[in-house]
Amino acid sequence: MTEFLQHLVNGISVGTIYALIALGYTMVYGVLKLINFAHGDVYMVGAFVGLYLANAMGVEENPTIGKAVVIFVGSMMICGALGVVIERFAYRPLRQRPRLTSLITAIGVSLLLEFGFQLPSIPHLGIPFPPGPTPRFFPEIFTRVAWEPAGVHISNYDIVSFFLAVGLMLALQYVVYRTKFGTSMRAVSFDAQVAGLMGVNVNRVIAYTFALGSSLAAAAALLFAGSRPRIDPLMGLNLGVKAFVAAVFGGIGNVPGAMVGGLALGLAEEYVSGYMVSSYRDGIAFALLIVVLLVRPAGLFGTFRPEKV
């Protein structure tokens, strides 16, 4: 029973992170019908921006809540801006071209971030940027406190991360379904051309969508770095694929679906690797993806939309 509860805690803690990243995939897919391959790498950039901010403010010696807030807000804003820049220069010029073109560009941007960050640091910059290929250690942005009620190990990181993730998801839910921007976003997702004719500024909606998704990825990166503090430029590769699986599982293009998908994947990984084969942990997401594509390609909450000719 203790073991079961422990896996539940771990699974939810990882699952919320997957969900946050999956939201970025699903929103961009919703408006552009494009798998944003660079999304996992925006997540990686978020972790490194957080690291630089933490080092600049001396968080390691003297962590406070104020600094933690600055790190979160700063990292989310910089990543949001990065998302907008990527969209503006890599995807927007290609929007009218065949979709394969944007897909290849997305892969190019992803590689550029992954391997650009592995280059040797530029001298005389003050901060070690790019960070280079060796993994870095992410400092604790607030003091870790752990409890063991009924033998289940749970730390304040797990709790903060859970509530922060849920809070961000609720905020997103509000933005998408209750605000004017959310309405125009859903309109663009339904039919970009008609939405444009109805007076929606399609370019701006898409840019904001990227900003929103990318800042959520940055938040996910900081939350994840709390429990797994080794960060390196390739960390977004595997997590990106997993979050994408979560998005497909919930029904790509569907916002609540991404949250459920993320949680489901986190729990599935925890339980399968805990009770069965732990060494194949990274394979579970892939197996799930194949099963979803075979059984229900639209995902849990996705609706099948016939293709227009």
Place this chain on the structure above:
Amino acid sequence: MRALRLVSQSLLPFVAGLAVLSMISKGLSGSWAIVLMVAGINIILAVSLNVVNGFTGQFSIGHAGFMAVGAYTAAKITMALRFVQIAGISSDASDQLFFLLALVAGMVAAAVAGLLVGAPSLRLRGDYLAIVTLGFNEIIRVIIENTPFLGQATGISGLPRLTNFVWVGMGVVATVVMAKRLAESTHGRALLAIREDEIAAEAMGVDTTSYKVRAFVIASAFAGLAGGLLVHLIQLCTPRSFTFIKSFEVVVMVVLGGMGSVTGSILAALVLSLALEGLREVQEFRMVMYALLLIVLMLTRPTGIFGTREIWDILPKWGRHRAQGAAGGSP
């Protein structure tokens, strides 16, 4: 007439290739031979990936995963048969026969893997194949690193050096003949139709899913061949040779050469392999350059160097009448 064409287009390249390659291999010195063999393996990879990404218009980015399947299958077989010899023929000839068996087994294993990966993801339109193949590439690594039978992270070392210039050359000939014959067949026409407009192709009665899966399986098989050749050249079979970096290298070759152009892929594979040899000192910039190349190419010339055309479609005079005879005079 049909039989004549079969001989001239399918058998002649092999016979002529064997003769020419044996002659060239006698005059090659050590280091150049290795560079050329690596380039040849890259040509096999690029041309076979072009069948999926170029002819069919799908996008696979996990070619190295299928390479790994073929490589490990072939390596296991040659290691098992290392000390066995067929009675009645020389030990050299016996080794070569076993190597052929290993390569074919590697191709079959890779093809099966291609079927398992392709069948679920190619049923759907869109970009699912890309992410599934990327995932597959990583999964293969995870499986190898956790399986003691496959040597885990250290891999299988001490493989006999069976790959030589003739083997690689024949592999290239086989791949190119496959691609050309495929492109000119009914099957190939169906693939091109799928690339141009999947819905229209379906309306014309093309069974899109099964054609896409078959193309993908063929491409995977040849990736397996390349894997088998590579590990018997470097005499070492580790998961490090088959990471997603290798996959992207092949993607860059195909995109640069022009998706749908066999000669474009060959040229791009040759140029990039040789350039890589020259740029050994700046290795860390290699992937960044590939990434920039992909982005800039898509923004400025998304068709790649040749587009869907072949080299003789753009070269003047001496190739002109041939192109008109074969393809009905596309400029």
